[in-house]
Amino acid sequence: MQNSILKRIVSLEYLVIAVLIALFYIVIGGFAWYWLVVLFLVFDISAAGYLVNSKVGAALYNVGHSLIGPGLLAMIYIATTNQAILFITLLWLFHIFVDRALGYGLKHSTSFNHTHLGPIGKAKQNRV
Secondary structure, rough: HHHHHHHHHHHHHHHHHHHHHHHHHHHHHHOOOOOOOOOHHHHHHHHHHHHHOHHHHHHHHHHOOOOOHHHHHHHHHHHHHHHHHHHHHHHHHHHHHHHHHOOOEEEEOOOEEEOOOOOHHHHHHOOO
16 A cells, blocks of 8 residues: 555656656747647657567667656757757656656566566556
């Protein structure tokens, strides 16, 4: 029971951060809100590695869903003030935090359904 409450709190925290990023994207960045929706799934291209095997899939997925990439882009934005870099950085961060709010974490190499936030999909159903 307590574990379930903690997971909900963590998911809520991720959701709050996603909303803050969206607000920053629209208000400070001045970008049109609909790009958050239109380009949301672009970052899931990193899951294509699962077509090879679970190890390659997890590695590529984690590169696309780790905070390191957008963190590096944020530093580049600070150095250059290039609006395109800010656009990509905020889209990427929004995607990551929405995924995390939904329970999709970084992947273990054993299966797509095993994440650092716990099991998802069939793995979660089998665990119950």
